Amino acid sequence: MVITQEQIDYCMECGVCTGSCPISRMMSNFSPRQMIKRTLMDRDETVLHCHELWSCLTCARCSVRCPAAIDFPEFVRQHREGARKEGNLPQLAHHGTLQAIAALQARNIKQRRTEWAVDAGRFASSGDIFFFIGCAPYFEVVLKPGVGSGEVPRSVLKLLNRMGIEPVISNDERCCGHDALWSGDEEMFRRLNRWNLEVIRGSGAKTVLFSCPEGYTVFKQHMPKVFGELPFEVLHVTEFLARELPGAGITFKPYQENGSGGVTYQDPCRLGRQAGIFDPPRELIGLVPEIPFVEMPRNRENSACCGTTAWMECSSCSKALQLERLQEAQDAGAGTIITACPKCRIHLTCAEQNTEYSLHITDIYAFLLKQME
Amino acid sequence: MVEETWKVLRLLGVDERYLRLKWVSASEGNVFAKEVRDFTELLRKLGRNPLAESGGNVLEPVDSATA
Ligand code: SF4
Ligand code: SF4
Numbered sequence: 001m002v003i004t005q006e007q008i009d010y011c012m013e014c015g016v017c018t019g020s021c022p023i024s025r026m027m028s029n030f031s032p033r034q035m036i037k038r039t040l041m042d043r044d045e046t047v048l049h050c051h052e053l054w055s056c057l058t059c060a061r062c063s064v065r066c067p068a069a070i071d072f073p074e075f076v077r078q079h080r081e082g083a084r085k086e087g088n089l090p091q092l093a094h095h096g097t098l099q100a101i102a103a104l105q106a107r108n109i110k111q112r113r114t115e116w117a118v119d120a121g122r123f124a125s126s127g128d129i130f131f132f133i134g135c136a137p138y139f140e141v142v143l144k145p146g147v148g149s150g151e152v153p154r155s156v157l158k159l160l161n162r163m164g165i166e167p168v169i170s171n172d173e174r175c176c177g178h179d180a181l182w183s184g185d186e187e188m189f190r191r192l193n194r195w196n197l198e199v200i201r202g203s204g205a206k207t208v209l210f211s212c213p214e215g216y217t218v219f220k221q222h223m224p225k226v227f228g229e230l231p232f233e234v235l236h237v238t239e240f241l242a243r244e245l246p247g248a249g250i251t252f253k254p255y256q257e258n259g260s261g262g263v264t265y266q267d268p269c270r271l272g273r274q275a276g277i278f279d280p281p282r283e284l285i286g287l288v289p290e291i292p293f294v295e296m297p298r299n300r301e302n303s304a305c306c307g308t309t310a311w312m313e314c315s316s317c318s319k320a321l322q323l324e325r326l327q328e329a330q331d332a333g334a335g336t337i338i339t340a341c342p343k344c345r346i347h348l349t350c351a352e353q354n355t356e357y358s359l360h361i362t363d364i365y366a367f368l369l370k371q372m373e
Numbered sequence: 374m375v376e377e378t379w380k381v382l383r384l385l386g387v388d389e390r391y392l393r394l395k396w397v398s399a400s401e402g403n404v405f406a407k408e409v410r411d412f413t414e415l416l417r418k419l420g421r422n423p424l425a426e427s428g429g430n431v432l433e434p435v436d437s438a439t440a
Contacts, residue, residue, distance in 0.1 A: 097381075101381060101385070104385055104424055107424060108423075109385050109386045109387065109423065109424070110386040111384060111385055111386045112382060112383050112384055112385075115383075115384075137384055138381065141380040141381055141384065142377060142381065218428050244397075
């Protein structure tokens with residue numbers, strides 16, 4: 001990523017990013033503009049040693065507003081590579097278990113990551129549609145119960161089956177390397193995905209579906225930069241369903257509100273701001289008759305991050321952001337928050353436990369499945 | 374914690390018997406010795422931990438036929 005002199009000149013007069021950043025609001029010493037200035041104007045190499053490099057959520061709230069088109073998340077990602085080499089490392093959540101599991105997937109192992117699917121539905125070992133399940137089976141084991149990690153792939157498989165689709169799922173699938181990539185370990189990302197590419201190629205699939213926005217953006221945006229054009233179509237499940245469900249002869253039960261309040265949608269950073277997918281999930285929710293849909297004030301491009309990325313730096317700042325989001329949903333009259341990201345669901349559910357909030361937090365797949373006739 | 378680790382090992386395709394948890398009282402020296410002897414024997418039979426093996430354990434591009 002090259003930042004031109006013109007961009008730098010503009011940047012030094014600006015500050016839109018710092019004003020937009022949720023972390024800057026919570027941590028007064030965190031300023032994306034200052035980090036750019038220190039690196040590019042002052043040639044101050046201590047940026048590689050500063051902890052703020054790890055505090056950024058890479059949520060892109062700043063970069064979608066930047067008038068000089070500076071991609072701050074990408075700036076952070078690249079400097080994390082350097083920081084890692086200097087021994088400046090992030091604080092890992094869950095004792096680093098999830099990073100360890102991702103790294104172990106880069107070994108020659110024979111996984112059993114699809115065992116859950118035997119009871120959940122029908123699937124195939126080759127065919128046109130490959131469902132990339134992501135790391136949810138591992139999340140389900142490692143994270144505390146009740147955060148709903150395992151429900152995402154189960155619901156997607158059931159939905160696809162209802163539409164007459166038996167997707168390919170594979171034990172040979174590996175972690176998509178999203179977190180490694182965003183934690184400054186591009187080598188790990190490459191190693192995992194060289195393998196994933198071969199596994200998908202071997203299945204003969206023409207379309208690959210992702211329920212996780214992270215895997216989706218990795219395949220859609222980062223893989224082509226490294227591996228060239230991919231030999232299959234990459235779709236997020238919400239895009240696929242918005243395209244295919246209306247014609248699939250499936251009807252939905254009217255929503256029973258029964259005093260439970262409105263239904264709102266949380267735009268995941270990866271799916272929304274990064275990939276520009278705002279409408280398909282809303283269209284899908286709108287398929288349910290009598291749905292009392294409400295938007296939160298911060299929605300679409302202005303949506304709020306769920307508080308942590310890449311299983312690191314989960315702090316009081318994350319909790320504050322999450323609780324603020326729950327309050328925002330409640331104030332908008334919502335009793336239910338629907339997300340399209342397993343991690344948004346996990347983080348918001350975790351934050352809600354042991355608080356006075358009683359919002360129902362779910363994902364769009366479980367929600368649609370429940371509403372099907 | 375141990376139960377979750379067994380489940381993770383299972384997902385990773387590693388024999389769960391590599392990880393064992395037993396409660397033995399300090400007064401039961403013979404029980405402890407037997408347990409360690411049995412476990413050592415089992416580990417010998419199972420061979421080296423596939424995750425810890427050095428060399429050849431890193432993922433290289435696969436032949437799609439074997440994937
Ligand atoms: S919004 Fe863009 S131009 Fe403005 S200070 Fe931030 S990075 Fe610089
Ligand atoms: S990506 Fe998000 S957290 Fe990072 S500086 Fe931009 S707005 Fe702040």
